[in-house]
Amino acid sequence: DPKIIQKPKYLVAVTGSEKILICEQYLGHNAMYWYRQSAKKPLEFMFSYSYQKLMDNQTASSRFQPQSSKKNHLDLQITALKPDDSATYFCASSQDWDWGGVTLYFGAGTRLSVL
Amino acid sequence: TQTVSQSDAHVTVFEGDSVELRCNYSYGGSIYLSWYIQHHGHGLQFLLKYYSGNPVVQGVNGFEAEFSKSDSSFHLRKASVHWSDSAVYFCAVSPGGSSGNKLIFGIGTLLSVKP
Numbered sequence: 001d002p003k004i005i006q007k008p009k010y011l012v013a014v015t016g017s018e019k020i021l022i023c024e025q026y027l028g029h030n031a032m033y034w035y036r037q038s039a040k041k042p043l044e045f046m047f048s049y050s051y052q053k054l055m056d057n058q059t060a061s062s063r064f065q066p067q068s069s070k071k072n073h074l075d076l077q078i079t080a081l082k083p084d085d086s087a088t089y090f091c092a093s094s095q096d097w098d099w100g101g102v103t104l105y106f107g108a109g110t111r112l113s114v115l
Numbered sequence: 116t117q118t119v120s121q122s123d124a125h126v127t128v129f130e131g132d133s134v135e136l137r138c139n140y141s142y143g144g145s146i147y148l149s150w151y152i153q154h155h156g157h158g159l160q161f162l163l164k165y166y167s168g169n170p171v172v173q174g175v176n177g178f179e180a181e182f183s184k185s186d187s188s189f190h191l192r193k194a195s196v197h198w199s200d201s202a203v204y205f206c207a208v209s210p211g212g213s214s215g216n217k218l219i220f221g222i223g224t225l226l227s228v229k230p
Contacts, residue, residue: 041222042222042223043218045217045219056217058217090158092159094216100209101164101166101211104151104161104218106160108156
């Protein structure tokens with residue numbers, strides 16, 4: 001059974017709309033992350049959270065807002081969607097936020113297409 | 116700025132062959148190096164990691180990787196591949212310290228194993 005659940009698996013949105021990507025982890029981990037994989041580009045770090053607190057934000061746009069209602073949840077709200085936001089968004093977790101070399105566990109991703 | 120280069124976009128081998136997937140990085144300080152595997156339609160899974168000590172590290176399913184400081188490389192190897200090893204392989208680096216949780220990934224190498 002998958003231990004990191006991302007919903008939905010596929011998502012189609014129109015330009016200008018807003019969507020929420022869901023992530024729940026059942027590994028008992030204390031740190032969670034969002035990564036984005038656009039076509040022909042490497043996975044790109046977006047956010048890291050530890051005990052529901054934002055630790056690092058590498059996303060320039062405020063249109064991307066993580067939301068953590070519980071320690072094992074880290075949703076991603078994206079507003080004013082643009083075609084360039086089309087990508088696969090991966091949620092990940094690690095046992096703890098650490099000072100280096102964390103081992104990440106990934107969900108299967110949400111593939112977002114913005115028309 | 117750390118960068119990760121995976122020079123081979125696609126590698127094709129036959130079952131039972133050995134394989135080496137190349138990874139080169141650029142970073143001046145201490146770093147953690149890791150490899151992840153992504154089967155089609157799934158999230159990334161951790162294979163192995165290196166920080167210090169023996170430059171050859173063993174991972175799951177018979178994979179190993181060798182760190183070379185002089186070549187700035189961390190190549191992944193397997194002596195005898197199986198068809199189930201067909202996947203995309205990602206090399207990643209992370210610096211120590213406060214940015215240690217931010218993995219920087221290469222573009223990935225697609226390994227195709229023919230029967």
